[in-house]
Amino acid sequence: xxxxxxxxxxxxxxxxxxxxxxxxxxxxxxxxxxxxxxxxxxxxxxxxxxxxxxxxxxxxxxxxxxxxxxxxxxxxxxxxxxxxxxxxxxxxxxxxxxxxxxxxxxxxxxxxxxxxxxxxxxxxxxxxxxxxxxxxxxxxxxxxxxx
Numbered sequence: 001x002x003x004x005x006x007x008x009x010x011x012x013x014x015x016x017x018x019x020x021x022x023x024x025x026x027x028x029x030x031x032x033x034x035x036x037x038x039x040x041x042x043x044x045x046x047x048x049x050x051x052x053x054x055x056x057x058x059x060x061x062x063x064x065x066x067x068x069x070x071x072x073x074x075x076x077x078x079x080x081x082x083x084x085x086x087x088x089x090x091x092x093x094x095x096x097x098x099x100x101x102x103x104x105x106x107x108x109x110x111x112x113x114x115x116x117x118x119x120x121x122x123x124x125x126x127x128x129x130x131x132x133x134x135x136x137x138x139x140x141x142x143x144x145x146x147x
Contacts, residue, residue: 023103023135027128030135031110032096035126039078040094040114042087048075053129053136061141092117099123106130120145 034051037043048071056071097113106129114122127139 023108023130024101027101027103027108027110027135028098030128030137031098031112031126034137035112035124036094036096036114039074040116042082045075045079048078051137053131053138056136056138056140058140058142094121108135 030051033043033047035048038045038048038051052071054071058069058071058074060067060069093116095115097115098110099113100109100111102109108128108130110124110126110128112122112124112126113120114124122145123143125141126137128135128137130136
């Protein structure tokens with residue numbers, strides 16, 4: 001009986017651990033595709049829309065106040081910027097260094113160091129929720145590192 005209980009507990013632990021690993025991999029994929037590549041490496045706008053929830057808000061610290069930027073506003077700015085200055089295919093690509101990924105049920109947080117040319121450009125704190133169609137980025141705060 002004890003062996004059965006121990007085995008059941010072990011299998012339950014392994015199951016939860018595998019699910020957490022799977023969630024972490026999915027989260028990293030969403031952040032890399034929608035945010036790092038979609039936004040910072042001029043990827044497809046659809047990749048951005050697929051990875052960010054429509055209720056997403058970026059919180060921007062400005063003059064001791066906080067301004068909110070919706071994903072719709074951010075995408076519009078990106079599209080306008082790309083029209084004025086088309087992406088340079090030779091520009092150095094941004095990469096994401098995942099400092100921490102924390103998953104609790106259907107909630108996750110990511111601390112990401114956005115790197116370009118081996119230099120830290122941003123430290124981003126992203127919050128995600130898991131929906132029926134997968135993980136979506138729902139909010140962002142950030143620190144822009146000095147040049």
